[in-house]
Amino acid sequence: xxxxxxxxxxxxxxxxxxxxxxKQLFDRLQAQDGAAFxxxxxxxxxxxxxxxxxxxxVLLQDPQTQALLRQLGGN
Numbered sequence: 314x315x316x317x318x319x320x321x322x323x324x325x326x327x328x329x330x331x332x333x334x335x336k337q338l339f340d341r342l343q344a345q346d347g348a349a350f351x352x353x354x355x356x357x358x359x360x361x362x363x364x365x366x367x368x369x370x371v372l373l374q375d376p377q378t379q380a381l382l383r384q385l386g387g388n
Contacts, residue, residue: 334384341381345372 342350345346353368371377 329385332385334381338378338381341375341378342369342372345375345378358363 339350349368349372353365356365356368373382
């Protein structure tokens with residue numbers, strides 16, 4: 314299991330959660346495959362970011378999802 318990031322604070326998480334593009338991204342991922350999205354959120358909470366990547370890899374290939382990630386600075 315990967316170590317949790319010490320560089321990502323609760324304030325960072327709150328800013329991300331309040332971003333309209335983040336809300337759209339979360340809604341989109343949940344609509345595509347809610348079970349995979351929930352599993353990824355549980356894995357992220359546990360700090361297993363490598364497994365999060367694997368769980369969401371197919372969902373993140375969607376062009377509209379990619380556009381939202383670019384808005385967030387993720388790509």
